[in-house]
Structure formats: C-alpha cells, structure tokens
Amino acid sequence: MDRTQPHLITLILLTALTVLSLNMFLPALPAMQASFGVSEAVIGRAISIYMAAAAVLQLILGPLSDRIGRRPVILGLLAIYAVASVMCLLAEDITLFLIARVAQAVAVGGGILASAVVRDLFDGRSAAAKLSLIASAMAVAPMLAPMIGGLLEAAFGWRSIFVAYAVLGLGLLVWCWRDLGETKARGAMSMRGIGGLLRVRLYWAYVGVQALGVGVFYVFLTGAPFVMVEAFGLGTAQTGIVLGSTTAGFLVGAGASARLVERVGELRLILLGRAVPVIGIGAACIYFAFGGAALWPLLVATLCVGLGNGFSIPSAAAGALSVRPELAGSASGISGSVMLALGAVLTGLATLIVEAQTTPLALLSLMGAIATGALIAALAVRAWVGAAQAG
Template sequence: MTRTAPHLATLVLLTALTVLTLNMFLPALPAMQEAFGVSEQVIGQSISLYMAAAAVLQLILGPLSDRIGRRPVILGMLVIYVVASILCLLATDITVFLIARTAQAVAVGGGILSSAIVRDLYEGRGAAAKLSLIASAMAVAPMLAPMVGGAMEAAFGWNSIFMAYAGLGAALLLWCWRDLGETKASGGIAARGVSQLLGSALFWSYVGVQALGVGVFYIFLTGAPFVMVEFFGLGSAQTGLVLGSTTAGFLVGAGVSARIVERLGGMRLILFGRMLPVIGICAAWVYFAGGGVALWPLLCATLCVGFGNGLSIPSSAAGALSVQPELAGSASGLSGAAVLAMGAGLTAMATAVVGAQTTPATLLAVMGLVALGALASAGAARMLDKDVPARG
C-alpha cells in the first residue's frame, strides 16, 4: 500500500484522544461516586486501572503496528474505544463500568502511533519539527479538558462526558478511515531487530532524556501543591495557576522548537533544553537555601523546566524513533511505557521526600537531581550518536 501522509490535524486529534480520555472526566468523579454508590477508593480505580492498562498497551500496540501496519491498529483501536465508551455511558454496575473504563486505555495508541507515523514519513529534523508542532498543539489539552469536563457534568451530568468520548471516537474512526493511509514500509519485523533496539545504549539515552525530563514535571506537580499551601499560604485557585506555569513554558518551548529545529538541529535543542532547567532550578535552590521566601524564583525555575522540555522532548523522541526506523512503533511504545513508569516512581519519591520536609528548597533539590540525570542522558546521546550531523 502507498505511504499516504495524513493531515497533521489527524495526528493531533489522535494524540489528543489520549489526554482527553485520561483527564476530561476527572471533575465528574464525585458525581460518579454518588451515582454508583461506592467509596472514593473504588471510583479512584477508574484512574489507576486505566493507567496500568495504558502502560501495558504501549508495549503491545507499538510492536503490533510494526508487524501489521499503523492503519489497521489505529482503526481497530478506535472501534474498541467507541464500544468501551458506550459501555461506560450505559453502565449501571461499577464492575462493568471499571472494565469498560479500563478498555478505554486503548486510546494510548493514538499518541504512540502518531509519533511512529511521523517517523515513517519524515526523517531527522523534519520529524522533530512535526513532533514539536503536535506537542505545542497538545500542550493546551491538559489545561482545557478538565474545564470542559466540569462544565459538561454540571450542565448535563457525568454520562455526557462518556457520550462525548463515544462521539469523538466514532468521528475519528470515520475520519481516519478516509484520511489515514498506511505509512509503514512493507515488510514485517524481525526478532533480531527488536533485540538490537532493546540493547541500544543510544535508544535508551534518548528515552532517558524524555523520561527524566517529564519526570521533573511530575515531581513538581506532586510536591508543589503541598509547598504552595504550607510554605507560601496559597489557596487552591492560586495553586492551580502556579501548576500551570510548567505547561505554559512547555507550550512556548515546543512552539519555538517547531520553528528553529530544522535550522539548528535537534541535538542542539536537546542539549540546551536540558541545560536550562538545571540552571533555573539551581539558581532558585540557592535563593531558597539562603532563606528566601518570595514565590517568583520558583515560578522562574518551573518556567525553565517547561520551556526546556518543550525544546528537548520532541527532538529526543525523534532521535529514539530514528535508531531503528523500521521499528518506530516499537520504539514509541517502549519510550512511552518508560516515561509512564519513571513518572510513577518519581511521583512516589516526591510524595515521600517533600511530604517529610515541605519547603521549596527540598522540592527543588529533588527536581534538580532528576534534571541533572536528564542532562547526563542528553550528553550520552550526543556522544553515542555518530550520525548527529545527518540527523540534526
């Protein structure tokens, strides 16, 4: 089958499905708890089971797309997603709802396969530019989705959110049937190729840039609410604005990356994008360790984190997918699972450390150590990638 380039909007929407399915329903959790007559812990499984399934599915859907193609996997994923969303909408039993909700985790394929499709169609700097455009468009989704979900629940009830999921999935299914041709080159995958990918230090260096870079963001999101309330005395609304600072920085960084990566090259953006958070975090730590109490140095540090991630993550993702181009699906799934696993581990660590000593200096110290790890991974990628001039 010919390698047919889908519209960029198709890839953005497929990636958006992952984010929307995870967090648009969150404001409706109390209403759902009441509707099903269960405890907070039970309804909370709609998040934990979803994330666990998403981690496993990333390891399945990527390699499967390398074997049978991107198009059949995406179309099959969307069929399952629509059916699962309808079951969630109609469920009157919590067990049925949780099973269907867990099945919705197939949405994770939208993100990993969009990245693989970009690598199928573009190389090096071109792939990094397209991934940056997708990332900059997607940076808005985590901010808007809970607001939209909350408004829908207030106006029409929690079921309306799952009706929207089903409608969006059905619309995407029809659109992808029309717009998304097969982009993977003909030929299956060999076990030897997968083994080489798993054993590639270069691949894991690029993954380390992504996982540790995003990990700094997760640490901030986990520890900052405690610091905002206990140290700075902020309310929940003000805390929400502070938490949005990293997302704002990421949006700007990804936008800048999309504009300049083809001129400067991905490796330069990766290295600068990993240096900037280290510098910002260290400067803020020195301020708070010296007794400072103002909020703005922490905000500056988190803007550096977001901006640095926006610069470095799209190019590091393109680098990871370029190690074995014929295994872009497997590479995307593996890197996505690694990011999720790293995020879970670092979130638990941040909760323990910052919970024991709730100060900005403690939070920044943990963030700084992980940011240094991301910088080290970037340095390793630079040394290991012998084809940097060609790839950019």
C-alpha cells in the same frame, strides 16, 4: 496501499485522545463516586488502572503496528475505544465501569502511533519539527480538558463526558478511515528486531532524556499543591495557576523548537532543553537555601522546566524513532511505557518527600536531581551520536 500523508490535525487529534481520556473526567470524580456509592479510593482506580493498562498496551500496540501496519491498528483501537466509552456510559456497576476503563486505555495507541506515522513520513530534523508542532498544539489539551469536563458534568451529569468520549472515538474512526492511509514501509518486523533495538545504547539515552524530563514535570505536579498551601498559603485557584506555569513554558518551548530545529539541529535543542531546567532549578534552590521566601523563583524554575521539555522532548522522540526506523512503532511504545512507569515511581517518591518536609527547597531538590539525570542522558546522546558519526 501507498504511503499517504495524513493531515496534521489527524495526528494532533490522535495524540489528544490520550490526554482527554485521562483527565477530562477528573472534575466529575465526586459525582461518579456518589453515583456508584463507592469510596474515594475505589473511584480513584478509574485513573490508576487506566495508567497501568496504558503502560502495558504501549508495549503491545507499537510492535503490532510494526508487524501489520499503522492503519489497521489505529482503526481497530478507535473502534474499541468507542465501544468502551459506551460501556462506561451505560455502566451501573463499578466493576463493569472499571473494566471498560481498562479497554478505554487503548487510546494511548493514538499518541504512540501518531509519532510512528511522523517517522514513517519524515526524517531527522523534519520529523522533529513535525513532532514539535504536534506537541505545541497538544500543550493546551491538559488545560482545556478538565474545564470542558467540568462544564459537561455541571450541565448534563457525569455520563455526558462519556458520551463525548464515544462521539470523539467514533468521529475519529470515520475521519481516520478517510484521511489515514498506510504509512509503514512494506515488510514485517520480528522479535529479533526488537531485541536489536533494545541493545542500542543511543536509543536508551534518547528515552532517558524523555522519561527524566517528563519525570521532573510529574514530580512538580505531585508535590506543588502541598507546597503551595503549606509554604505560601495559596488557595485552590491560585495553585491551579502555578501548576499551569510548566504547561505555558512547554507551549513556548515546543513552538520555538518547531521553528528552530531545521536551523540548529536536534542535538543542540536537546542539550539546550536539558540545561535550562538545571540552571533554573539550581538558581531557585540557592535562593531558598539562603532563606528566600518569595514565590517567584519557584515560578521561574517551573517555567524553565516546561521550556526545557518543549525544546528537548520532541527532538529526543524523533531521535529515538530514528535509531531503527523500521521499528518506529515499537520504539515509540517502549519509550512511552518507560515514561509512564518512571512517572509512577517518581510521583510516589515526591509524595514521600513533601510529606516529610513540605518546603520549596525539598521539592526543588528532587526536581533538580531528576533534571540533572536528564542532562546526563543528553550528554550521552551527544557522545554516542558523535561516536556513530566518527565510526
């Protein structure tokens, strides 16, 4: 089949499927707990096992798409997703429900394969610009999805959310059947090729920029609710607004990146994006270390985190996929799995730290250390790109 270019909305929807599947049903967890008659810990596995399965599936779906093509893998995962959503809808037993949630985790393939499709069709700065556009459009999904899920649960019950998932999966399957041709170049990859990718240090530097950048965000989301209550006395609604500050920054950064990358280049945006959070978090740490008690320095720091991620992550993703263009699916899957695994570790660490000391300085210190690691990864990208160009 010809390398046909899908509409941008197709790639946005495929990427959105991952986010929607993770957080649109969160407001319904108490109702689901009551329906199944289980504890909070058991119903919480609907989140944890989804993330664990998603981490593993990324390692499978990416390489599989490099071997047999993007189109059959995307169509297959959408079919599985639609069936799994119906299973969740009809489940009367928590075990069957959790098994279906594992199957629903194939949704993660939508995001990693959408990135691979972009790399199939575009090179360098053009790929980074398209990924920035997708990211900026996607920034609203984490804000809207829980709200939609809450409205559905209130109006029709929690099972209506899984009706929506099934309709979305089936609708995307039909849409992609018509809109998404095969974009991968002819020729199958080999495991030897993946081994070669894993030995390229530049690839891991790009992955480090992404994983550590997202890690700062995960740490903030985990620790901030406790700090907001203990240190600032905020309520639930006010805390929600604070948590949205990083998303607002990301929206601005990704939108600016889409416009600037063609002019200034990916490398400069990566460096800028990793420097901005270090500066913002560092300034806030100094403020709180000297006894400051206002909320606004923390808000500025978190806005810098979102802004920096919006600047750097799309360009870093495009760079990682460009190291071995013929293995774009594998590169996307591996980097996504690393981000999830590191995110799980960092959220656990954040929980331990804020449990021991629930202060803005403790939270920001951890965020600053991770942000500094992301900046070091960005400097490694610059050094190794320079060495490759000189060679």
